Amino acid sequence: SQELEQSPQSLIVQEGKNLTINCTSSKTLYGLYWYKQKYGEGLIFLMMLQKGGEEKSHEKITAKLDEKKQQSSLHITASQPSHAGIYLCGADPKYGNKLVFGAGTILRVKS
Amino acid sequence: DGGITQSPKYLFRKEGQNVTLSCEQNLNHDAMYWYRQDPGQGLRLIYYSQIVNDFQKGDIAEGYSVSREKKESFPLTVTSAQKNPTAFYLCASSIEKGGGSTDTQYFGPGTRLTVL
Numbered sequence: 406s407q408e409l410e411q412s413p414q415s416l417i418v419q420e421g422k423n424l425t426i427n428c429t430s431s432k433t434l435y436g437l438y439w440y441k442q443k444y445g446e447g448l449i450f451l452m453m454l455q456k457g458g459e460e461k462s463h464e465k466i467t468a469k470l471d472e473k474k475q476q477s478s479l480h481i482t483a484s485q486p487s488h489a490g491i492y493l494c495g496a497d498p499k500y501g502n503k504l505v506f507g508a509g510t511i512l513r514v515k516s
Numbered sequence: 517d518g519g520i521t522q523s524p525k526y527l528f529r530k531e532g533q534n535v536t537l538s539c540e541q542n543l544n545h546d547a548m549y550w551y552r553q554d555p556g557q558g559l560r561l562i563y564y565s566q567i568v569n570d571f572q573k574g575d576i577a578e579g580y581s582v583s584r585e586k587k588e589s590f591p592l593t594v595t596s597a598q599k600n601p602t603a604f605y606l607c608a609s610s611i612e613k614g615g616g617s618t619d620t621q622y623f624g625p626g627t628r629l630t631v632l
Contacts, residue, residue: 506558
């Protein structure tokens, strides 16, 4: 079965700093979803990547799927307190309707 | 506004009691899902349904039951057989693409269940 490992597990950054979160898969990624969650709330869809080398941006958040399609990175530029939360990656295992999720990365932004 | 609603937001249950969590969507999505989230772990799939009157077990279905009598509704019952039910429960829905492929899942606000 497919497994997703996210790194780091948590990080604290100073407001205005850039940061990167990684999501590494044990198998080829056919679709990779990034979600954001505030504590005690539901997941908010950020973006979805499918093709190797694909890069998408949403405001100051950019996600990329590497060429070999086994890792995705999420980059936040000039972090703000509103970026704080839990970032989760989810993978489409190609067959079946079940998404597999990573454990999440907790982001705190100090102002 | 289109979206997914879950109720209640907080739920307390005594050991040995069954409890039902509500999930409603007005996005006209065919597929609906129930996940469980525990601290430090990713989401784990409990049950999913691709069409009315049909549903499949996910990875951790034991101790849970669902029904799908209407397209808009997918309630989850946590039974007394579930050994460790305290968790955050999330419902999601998506377009059903067919052929075994999934589309973007959109999530409700969640229900936090605590067993006393």
